[in-house]
Amino acid sequence: MKDDLKYTLMVIGMVVSWSIYYAVSKIVVDATGSARLAGFLLRSAALIFLTIQLLADRNFSRLFHQGKAVRILVMIGVFGFLLDLFANLGYAGGSLSTGTALLKTDVLMVNLATVILYHKRLYISDWLGTLIMLGGVLLVLGVDFGGMTLHVTDLYFLLSAACVSANAFIIKAAQEKYHEDADMISYYNNAVVLILFGCSAALHGELRIPQNMGSGFWWLVILGGLAQTGIYFFYYRNLRHFEVWLVKLYLLLMPVLSCFIGVFFLNEELTVKKVLGILVVLAGAAVILQRGRINHSGRPTRDT
Numbered sequence: 602m603k604d605d606l607k608y609t610l611m612v613i614g615m616v617v618s619w620s621i622y623y624a625v626s627k628i629v630v631d632a633t634g635s636a637r638l639a640g641f642l643l644r645s646a647a648l649i650f651l652t653i654q655l656l657a658d659r660n661f662s663r664l665f666h667q668g669k670a671v672r673i674l675v676m677i678g679v680f681g682f683l684l685d686l687f688a689n690l691g692y693a694g695g696s697l698s699t700g701t702a703l704l705k706t707d708v709l710m711v712n713l714a715t716v717i718l719y720h721k722r723l724y725i726s727d728w729l730g731t732l733i734m735l736g737g738v739l740l741v742l743g744v745d746f747g748g749m750t751l752h753v754t755d756l757y758f759l760l761s762a763a764c765v766s767a768n769a770f771i772i773k774a775a776q777e778k779y780h781e782d783a784d785m786i787s788y789y790n791n792a793v794v795l796i797l798f799g800c801s802a803a804l805h806g807e808l809r810i811p812q813n814m815g816s817g818f819w820w821l822v823i824l825g826g827l828a829q830t831g832i833y834f835f836y837y838r839n840l841r842h843f844e845v846w847l848v849k850l851y852l853l854l855m856p857v858l859s860c861f862i863g864v865f866f867l868n869e870e871l872t873v874k875k876v877l878g879i880l881v882v883l884a885g886a887a888v889i890l891q892r893g894r895i896n897h898s899g900r901p902t903r904d905t
Contacts, residue, residue, distance in 0.1 A: 608842055611835050612851050618831030620858040624867065625825035632818055633811060636689050637802035644795035646826020651788050651833070664788060670779040677771055677786060678793020684764035685794075686801075691757035701742050703758035708735055708849050710766040715846045723846070726888055726895045733885030734853045740878025741856045769845045776841050783841065787833035850889055857882055 622643075630639040655661040667674060691700050708731060715721045775781045802808040839848050857879050863869035888895070 608839070611839055611842070614831060615835035615839055615848075616851065616855050616858055618828050618835055619852065619855050620862055622825060622828035622832055623855075623859055624862045625821055625828060628821055628867075629818075629825060632814070632821075635802065635805075635807040636685075637798055637805060638807045638809075640685060640798040641795065641802050641808070642822050643825040643829055644791055644798060646822050647791050647829035647833075648795060648826075650826055650830040651784075651791055654830070655784060655788065658784070660784060663785060667781075667785065667789075670775065670781055670785075671789075673771065673775045673779060674781065674786060674789035675793055677768060677775065678790045679797070680764050680768040680771060681790050682794045682797040684761045684768065687757045687761035687764060691754055691761065699752075699755055700758050702739055702744050703755060704762050704765075705735055705738060705853075706759065707762040707765040708846075708853065710762060711769065711846050711849045714766060714770065715844065721844065721846075724892060724896045726892050727846075730885045730888035730892070731850060733888060734850060734882050735885075737878045737881030737883075737885060738853050738856050740881060741860050741875050742878075743872075743874065769840060769849065772837060772840055773845055776837075783834065783837035786837055787830075791829070791833065847889075850886070853882060854886065 626639060626643060629643060630636050633639050633642070652661070655664070688700070688704060691703075712723060712728065712731060716723055772786060775786055776783075799808065836848070839851070843851075860869075860871070860875055860879065864871045
């Protein structure tokens with residue numbers, strides 16, 4: 602019972618952290634006018650929190666004793682940077698609606714990889730619940746299916762979704778094969794992405810803080826760094842405990858929370874379409890959570 606409560610709170614923490622991070626990230630990108638600079642600042646703030654965490658746990662010295670595991674840790678960071686880079690390239694040449702829809706295909710990619718590559722069994726109810734939740738998320742995000750047009754650059758969105766999917770399994774491999782804990786993976790991931798964002802911003806002449814940034818801006822950067830640290834803490838621990846496909850489904854609850862954050866803090870409107878989307882997402886989640894009863898078997902919610 603305690604474990605169930607613990608991992609329920611871990612899932613909630615993951616969804617809340619990711620929702621806050623996206624909301625803050627949007628504000629910081631708008632304020633700086635640069636996604637690269639915003640990424641650099643937010644990852645810099647996260648680095649401070651991650652360093653404090655390792656020092657408090659007396660694990661900082663372990664960063665320099667990773668042996669062969671360094672390669673997979675760096676790979677996680679590279680994929681973390683690429684998923685952001687490809688998404689930004691897609692948005693530069695495509696539409697918001699198309700990008701939003703294509704980026705969410707990572708859920709389907711993970712499901713397919715789970716079945717084809719990892720030979721895990723997914724029931725029809727799992728696929729149905731996934732599609733229902735995905736449809737609800739697109740409604741919440743306000744995707745305009747009628748106005749969607751496809752361009753060659755939209756392939757970047759699919760590449761970003763593929764990187765997100767691959768990275769989840771790479772993180773899982775680092776945990777299972779190299780027995781890396783969430784904190785080591787988090788630190789290396791953040792450090793690599795920070796360096797790549799910094800280099801990218803410098804190459805584009807964007808590594809300069811705009812003038813007249815008040816204290817409110819820097820408090821937002823700190824909040825974003827804390828939220829990013831929370832993502833690392835909860836997401837990686839959930840990946841160790843649950844199967845990848847299930848963690849990805851839990852993350853589909855994130856746009857629901859982001860919707861309410863937008864309404865209460867960013868003056869966004871809660872439309873009928875968004876409310877309908879929220880209800881559809883919750884209906885799909887209910888199908889997934891009842892998979893054991895529907896299929897008359899135990900719920901394989903965690904790896905064994």
